[in-house]
Amino acid sequence: MELPELPECPVCLQNYDGASTIPRVLGCGHSACEVCLAKLPHRYPETIRCPACTQLVKYPQNGAAALPKNIDLLSLSLSLSPPQNPNPNSDDPRKPRQQSADEEVFKFLPRLWSxxxxxxxxxxxxxxxxxxxxxxxxxxxxxxxxxxxxxxxxxxxxxxxxxxxxxxxxxxxxxxxxxxxxxxxxxxxxxxxxxxxxxxxxxxxxxxxxxxxxxxxxxxxSQNGRFEEKLRGLRNGDGFGRDGLCGFGVIGMEVCEAVMGLHSEGFVGGGFGVSCFGFDEFGHVFVDLNEVLVMGRKVWRSVGDSVSGRKGIGAEEMGVMFGSLLKDEAFVSMEVLFEVLKKEGIAVECESSKYMVGYGSDVWSLACVLLSLLLGKEFSEEIGNMNHICDHSMYASWIERVGDLLDSRLGSEYASLRVTLCKCLNYDPASRPLVIDVMICIRELIIKPQYDIMAGLERPVKENSTSCCLILGELCQMPKKMSETQKEHELQGKxxxxxxxxxxxxxxxxxNGFVDGLAEGKVKSKVLQGHRDSITALAVGGEFLFSSSFDKTIHVWSLQDFCHVHTFKGHEHTIKALIYVDEEKPLCISGDSGGGIFIWSTCSPLGQEPLKILYEQKDWRFSGIHALAFRTGYIYTGSGDRTVKAWSMQDGTISCTMSGHKSVVSTLAVCDSVLYSGSWDGTIRLWSLSDHSPLAVLGEDTSGTVVSVLSLAADRHVLIATHENGCLKVWRNDVFMKSIKMHNGAVFATGLDGKWLFTGGLDKTVNVQEWSGDEFQTDFRPIGSIPCDSVITTLLCWQGKLFVGYANRNIMVFYYGK
Structure with a gap:
């Protein structure tokens, strides 16, 4: 048997019992228990946010006990047998899932990424x-x-x-x-x-x-220039002589420490050259990742050019390729080169291709860098003989010749360094010493072994497993991929x-959707022409788009093919505001600078005369209707006399005048049960739609700086206001979250649809932003912009279409079209 759905408080989730959990009715019609209502934050005097619908409602001065009880909920709860309290952390399958605000996305604007x-x-x-x-x-x-x-x-x-x-x-x-x-x-x-x-x-x-x-x-x-400059004379000459071994020791130890630092982060370089190291601002040597990647790409490019269109190469060709890389100071070990050839799909006739790439591969490259610094041209000349690496006996003789060069340079006093450097060149990576052992031997050039405390320390050997080999990674292979991708990029931009x-x-x-389509040319645009002056407002209703202008007319356009259908004429003053109302019958309502409110029927056939005309009473402060809004039987006007008026749709009389602004009320917005009014005085006032009482004031600047509010966009918890100085301000649940500079100049228009925000203004640009956030932060991600040839005066988002009104009399429609 299905369990009954018992009434419960939306805050504490306790069933109403009439004793400890008493349901109290708020002005919005929702109920919550008396205890929870008393504990909710009261951000503004005599107001509270309903925990169910989050709307601002009136709250009595003497507390929640003054609110009426919800007798129906209480009777229902008491009449049923109360089950155990449900677990608030579990999902009740009996409750329909509500779509969250985060899921509301503009139809043709995709989430480009998570x-x-x-x-x-x-x-x-x-x-x-x-x-x-x-x-x-x-x-x-x-x-x-x-x-x-x-x-x-x-x-x-x-x-x-x-x-x-x-x-x-x-x-x-x-x-x-x-x-x-x-x-x-x-x-x-x-x-x-x-x-x-x-x-x-x-x-x-x-x-x-x-x-x-x-x-x-x-x-x-990249400090490579400084490193090259300091070592150029040594490398191009005879290297470090016996008198300069101490200097080589200092630089050699720094190079070893740099390689160990790379290994400590889980990287294998795969190959080094002298250019892969630089001096930082403190004079210490570091690995220049830029040069390592550049050298890695040089290796791949060289191999690709040598084996293009082939399935295999012989030992002699392998030696020539290896020697060519070494002459270019791309010191890559044999196993790394074998791996590059394998990734290229090239078979190599050499038994030594079985060795794995690891930290030992960098030891081989490190030894070549050190030998290049120490021996100079002598080592460069010896590299020219490296054409038989697949012949073990010939490779061993090459190592002996390098050892002889070291003997002549170091003498018998530093025999251990000679032996270590030669071991670094071993064919098998497993037989090569650790980098730290190389560094200890180099320290002997500066510190005698009996005084070197570090030489006696235990050194744990790290397993020969790595997270990433830079030269063998995807980044070094990118040039080959990008050469193909670039062609598509240049031709199609996919x-x-x-x-x-x-x-x-x-x-x-x-x-793909609106933004992707715009960039790909899949979103079409159409210019609507017909007005003779600047566009002031746009509205959509039924099958029509309505546009008003300073030319005192309202044009009606078909939403099917955007052709002109009809023109409403009758205003004697410039039209500043326009809305569409669909209650008993569809209506178009317009307001002008003379205080006239014209109500037009949009039923077919469209008529020439308005159904009704309302006029504000003029006085010396009067400057007309600047904004319009509608909600359940009332037309709301924002006026030049600094007030917001509620007009009854039944008899056309003013039911209420809401005062408080100190300048022109420039914009209105309605969301749920709240009316938002923005003014040239820089503030936004919130009014209850149930009794037209004031709820809160936002944007009051204590510094005395006044920046006019030009447009508003409200969506559930979020309120966005644009200003004369190009800034956009965001409130969430009436808490100020963020202010950002959005445009260079006044922002006259804003449109909010789900997470997509469109703004336009004096700088002749429509900006597209994706906004996200929670109670603690708000983030705006700039998606792109549409450069225009005129000032943007108004815009409207509707069912995946973007309508933009310009000061040059035109209207541009952007819509998805395949």
């Missing part, structure tokens, strides 16, 4: 004006002047021929969302490793999009994929 994806990546977007490019792939940060390197990782969203322009942030985020999961995983590892402030790894600042060439770059710390966070792909991405 909130989790946006939160994970938004802080890594470098501002478009934060980087100054000096030359190709070299730049500086504008705020600090620090040198940075730029590594191409993708392409920004192309604008194409569409009038819609994605914002800079959206173009960067969309590029990230289109990457593969593995590419984003590697980028996430680099960003997180840099975020832990390991000073042996160069900083990764984030992603910067060059809007001129349409390329997205990874911005990395969009793919999506993402959720650093390591996951977003599976919940919506289908």
């Amino acid at each position: 909130d989790e994806f946006y939160s994970a990546w938004k802080d890594w977007v470098v501002g478009y004006d934060a980087v100054l490019v000096e030359k190709e792939e070299r730049a500086r940060l504008c705020d600090s002047g620090a040198a940075v390197g730029l590594v191409q990782v993708g392409f920004l969203e192309r604008l194409g021929d569409s009038k819609f322009e994605f914002s800079y942030n959206v173009r960067v985020m969309k590029c990230l969302s289109e990457m593969t999961e593995e590419e984003r995983r590697e980028l996430g590892l680099l960003l997180r490793g840099s975020g832990r402030q390991c000073r042996r790894i160069g900083k990764v600042y984030g992603f910067w999009g060059n809007v001129e060439d349409g390329v997205l770059y990874l911005v990395c710390e 969009e793919v994929g999506g993402g959720a966070d650093f390591d996951q792909v977003d599976e919940g991405r919506s289908e």
Whole structure:
């Protein structure tokens, strides 16, 4: 047998019993228990928010006990056998699921990515004006002047021929969302490793999009020029002589520490060159991730050019390829090169291709860097003989020759360093020493072994498993992929994929819609012409779009094909406000600067004369009707005499005059049971629609600065106001949340549909924002903009269409069309 649904308090979820839980009726018609009502916050005097519908209602001065009891709920509760209190944390299948505000989305505006994806990546977007490019792939940060390197990782969203322009942030985020999961995983590892402030790894600042060439770059710390300058003479000459071994020891130890820092973050470089290291501002050596990635891409490009169209290569060709890379100071170990060839689908005739890539691979590359610094040209010449790496005997003889060069440079005094460096060049990675062992041997050039305390410390060996090998990763393979993607990008600018966070792909991405369609040219636009002066208001109702103008007329347009249907004439003054009402019969209501309120029938056939005309009483303060709103039998007008008036639809009389504003009431909005009025005095007043009493005042500036309110948009808990100075202010449950600069100049129009906010004004631009938030914070994400050729005076969102009215007499309609 199905259990009865017992009445309960919406706050404490306790059943009403008439003793401890007494239902009290609020002005909105909902009930809550007396105890909970007394504990709810009273943000404004004599008002309270209903816990059921969240509307502001009147609250008596002497408390909840003065509110009437809900006798019906109490009788029902007492007449039924009370079951045990339900668990408030469980979902009752008997209760219908209510659609939340977060689920209300503008029909043709998709969620481009999830909130989790946006939160994970938004802080890594470098501002478009934060980087100054000096030359190709070299730049500086504008705020600090620090040198940075730029590594191409993708392409920004192309604008194409569409009038819609994605914002800079959206173009960067969309590029990230289109990457593969593995590419984003590697980028996430680099960003997180840099975020832990390991000073042996160069900083990764984030992603910067060059809007001129349409390329997205990874911005990395790069002091490579300073490092090259300090070591150029040594590397191009004979390296460090015996008198300079102490200097080599200092630099060599720093290089070893930098490689160990990279390993501590779970990275294997896969290969290094002298250019992969730099000096930071404190004179310490760090790994330049920018140069490591650049060198890795050089390896892939070189291999690709050598084996293009082939299925296998021999040992001799392998040796030539390996020697060519070493001559270019791309010191990659044999096992890394074998792995690159394997990923290219190339079979290698060499038994040594079985070795795995790991931390030992970096030891081989590290030894080559140290030998290049220590021996100079002698090592460079010896590298030229590296053409038989697949022949073990010939490779062993090459190591012996390198050892002889070290003997002549170091002498017998530092034999242990010679032995260690030669072991680093072993074919088998497992037989190579650890990086820390190499560093200890180099310390002997500075500190005698008997005085080196560190040499006797126990050193745990980390397992040879890694999170990411940079050279073998997706980031270094990107140029090959991007060369194909770039062609599609240039021709079509297609969009793919999506993402959720650093390591996951977003599976919940919506289908193409309004914003995507605008960028792809799939959203069509149509210009409606006919007015002879600036458009002042737009309204939709029935099968028609209504537009008013300073030319004192109202044009009626078909929503089917946007053709002109009819013109309402009769106003003697400029029309400033327009609304559509659908009660007993559909009506169009307009208000003009002379105080006239015209009521027009929209039933077919459309007539020439208004059904009724109402006039405000004029006095010396009068300046006409500036705003209109409607709710259940009343027309509300915002007037130049600083009042809001409620007009009865039955007899056309003024039922109530709401006073309080100190200047023109410029805009009105109705949401649930509250009327919002915005004024040139900079404030927003809330009025109860049940008795037209004042509820609250928002936006009072104690500093004395007054910025006119020009438009309002209300949706359940959220109120958005736009101002004359281009700012937008947000309140949630009447609590001020945020103020942001949205436009350069006055914002005359705003439209809110679900999470999508459209604003337009004096700067001739329609901005599209996605807003999100809760009781603690509000966030606006710039999606894009529509540049216009005239000032935007009004706009309207309706069923996936965007109507924009201009000061140049035209109306633009944007709608989805395949």
